[in-house]
Amino acid sequence: MATEDSFLTIKDVSTAFKINGQYYDAISHINLTVHHDEILALVGESGCGKSTLATTIMGLHDPDETRITGEVDLEGTNLLQLDENGYNQFRGAKIGMIFQDPLSALNPLKRVEDQIQEVLDYHTTLSTAAKHDRVMELLDQVGIVNPPRTARQYPHELSGGMRQRVIIAIAIACKPDLIIADEPTTALDVTIQAQILDVLRSIQTENHAGIILITHDLGVVAETADRVAVMYAGQIVELGSAEQIFNTPKHPYTRSLLRSMPQLNNESDDLYVIQGNVPSLRRLPTTGDRFAPRIPWVPASEHEATPTMHEVAPGHKVRCTCYRNFTFPDEKGSDRV
Amino acid sequence: MWKTILRRILIMIPEVIILSILVFLLAKAMPGDPFTGSINPKADPAQIAHLMKINGLDGPWYSQYWNWVVHLFHGNLGNSYQYQEPVTRLIAGRATNTLWLALFTMLLTYAIALPMGVFAGRHEGKLPDTIIRFYTYVTYCIPFFVILVVGIWIFGYVLGWFPTTGSISITASGWLNTIGSRFYHILLPGILGALFSTVNIVQYLRSEVIDAKHSDYVRTARAKGGPTKDIYRHHIFRNSLLPIAAFAGYSITGLLNGSIFTETVFSYPGMGLLFINSISYRDYTVITALVLIYGILNLLGTLLSDIILSLVDPRIRIQ
Numbered sequence: 001m002a003t004e005d006s007f008l009t010i011k012d013v014s015t016a017f018k019i020n021g022q023y024y025d026a027i028s029h030i031n032l033t034v035h036h037d038e039i040l041a042l043v044g045e046s047g048c049g050k051s052t053l054a055t056t057i058m059g060l061h062d063p064d065e066t067r068i069t070g071e072v073d074l075e076g077t078n079l080l081q082l083d084e085n086g087y088n089q090f091r092g093a094k095i096g097m098i099f100q101d102p103l104s105a106l107n108p109l110k111r112v113e114d115q116i117q118e119v120l121d122y123h124t125t126l127s128t129a130a131k132h133d134r135v136m137e138l139l140d141q142v143g144i145v146n147p148p149r150t151a152r153q154y155p156h157e158l159s160g161g162m163r164q165r166v167i168i169a170i171a172i173a174c175k176p177d178l179i180i181a182d183e184p185t186t187a188l189d190v191t192i193q194a195q196i197l198d199v200l201r202s203i204q205t206e207n208h209a210g211i212i213l214i215t216h217d218l219g220v221v222a223e224t225a226d227r228v229a230v231m232y233a234g235q236i237v238e239l240g241s242a243e244q245i246f247n248t249p250k251h252p253y254t255r256s257l258l259r260s261m262p263q264l265n266n267e268s269d270d271l272y273v274i275q276g277n278v279p280s281l282r283r284l285p286t287t288g289d290r291f292a293p294r295i296p297w298v299p300a301s302e303h304e305a306t307p308t309m310h311e312v313a314p315g316h317k318v319r320c321t322c323y324r325n326f327t328f329p330d331e332k333g334s335d336r337v
Numbered sequence: 338m339w340k341t342i343l344r345r346i347l348i349m350i351p352e353v354i355i356l357s358i359l360v361f362l363l364a365k366a367m368p369g370d371p372f373t374g375s376i377n378p379k380a381d382p383a384q385i386a387h388l389m390k391i392n393g394l395d396g397p398w399y400s401q402y403w404n405w406v407v408h409l410f411h412g413n414l415g416n417s418y419q420y421q422e423p424v425t426r427l428i429a430g431r432a433t434n435t436l437w438l439a440l441f442t443m444l445l446t447y448a449i450a451l452p453m454g455v456f457a458g459r460h461e462g463k464l465p466d467t468i469i470r471f472y473t474y475v476t477y478c479i480p481f482f483v484i485l486v487v488g489i490w491i492f493g494y495v496l497g498w499f500p501t502t503g504s505i506s507i508t509a510s511g512w513l514n515t516i517g518s519r520f521y522h523i524l525l526p527g528i529l530g531a532l533f534s535t536v537n538i539v540q541y542l543r544s545e546v547i548d549a550k551h552s553d554y555v556r557t558a559r560a561k562g563g564p565t566k567d568i569y570r571h572h573i574f575r576n577s578l579l580p581i582a583a584f585a586g587y588s589i590t591g592l593l594n595g596s597i598f599t600e601t602v603f604s605y606p607g608m609g610l611l612f613i614n615s616i617s618y619r620d621y622t623v624i625t626a627l628v629l630i631y632g633i634l635n636l637l638g639t640l641l642s643d644i645i646l647s648l649v650d651p652r653i654r655i656q
Contacts, residue, residue, distance in 0.1 A: 060559055084565065092562030099560075104553040107572050108652060118571070119561045154651045170561065 006033035013070030015056045024281040026052040027234040034210040041225035042214045047278045049234040050214045059087045093123040096171030098181040102163035106155040113151035119173040138169040161192035182214045230254045233290040240316035250318040252326045289320045356632040364625045415622035435607035438523045439592040445531035450538035458546025473536045485602040488529040499525035502604040526599045545577035586642030590634045
């Protein structure tokens, strides 16, 4: 599945957490590629393993509590084989990460400048003056109005949006090839969300980075993503270009998600609600379609015993066979596929 | 910064006034008087009343209080009934002893507790952490005076490594010998006191380090690609120290107060021992002076804590 121009290839990655001495898969057998100049959106409900995948790529899991198998290949290096020191050459330099909660992701006791400069300290040999200039340049790039002033401030003196910009500045300080943005706009209000997404996009065009955008906000996905991977209960259930996912969604889960989005042209007051919950780690079914319990009207014969990915169009893949005749209960008899 | 400190000092003024009234009244409220016990039981009550009068102990409380405050501002805290010596001189001599002991205990406490707490937090759940936690739980469970008595018994009598009473050996002469002998005498009480007071700090620091380790900003720091030792130095250590720093001022005064135990068990002539003796003798002048000093020390400790905290934590500085 790896194409020539992909620089990040995730092969068969599973991450299991230890709970009471036993390992439970939080994500299982993930296969993904990321290309330069691309925004790949990872979507899914809370608890489906999006963030676990991100922290797995970053190597931020506690090795005593997790078991990670598979391969994360970044420009020819399998990251999962690296020791802590080796990994540190990549973190911050080749991979930058933007975190979910800008209010707690910055050290409250350090000035903004010191926190950005720290990345440069680890990965560059620039002089102090050059580092200072680079910090100013970065703050300007992420849309901070008065870089010298903000650089001297402490995080508590900044608004949420400004903090998130600082965090983006940290993530892009060394012009990484890969930027992982873990729900970068969730904690921000809507007007700031759009600005932050603009910043991300402009950085991408400048640095030619590949971005993995983790979100549960389908509006954000529709606006920004080139490709979309839909995750459910630790697996990718559908993968395709943004047009494919939004115009011809196949998997029942993807269709349920899209259907549960509020629509302006929808006359009805009711939103579609997906029945049930994401199963907890310890109750994940090991065989069968993991989404089956939430679409109980679909007969068992429609599901595969061990669901695999099927290519339905170039670059568009769907897990399980149940998508073929899937309809919602209230649209029975409709010929939608 | 200076504004913060100045404001804190101004707040202290009414606090000290209220404190002094309370202290004065509480000492007066104790039953008994300084003379009944020390005079022939057959003495004429009129004689005692006369003694009370010449010592200014017969008027209403506010006039007694006023006299006391006026004298206080002249640096005169009265004479000790028990020692027949000015209270100021009496306390000054004892205070130096207590101060050295408290200072030594405090330095030793932090020298032991900081590395221990960070180490335990860093290696959470591993063997060293288990050992440190075992040590803190056991020490915490034993009453302080038991630690002192057992310590004296083992290191003072059985092993004979340290002196068990006093603050200086009678035979010490000369400048160097005097200091040496004084230090030798505070070693055992200091070490035992430190062993006890490390417990809280170790436990606190350990859980702070564990919290900080899993905090978002440490995850950000790790995502920057920093080596573990740098992350501990730049991010975890300083943030974990915040509550310890906030507590430092209190713990200094806590040590001065706690010296009551140590000094009594070691017969160490400091303020604590003087305090206990004065209470049993109803030596009002000394008691009120000492309680007032302890009270002011506590206020200073709070002030010190606030100053330290505003130095290390930018979030609480007043702009």
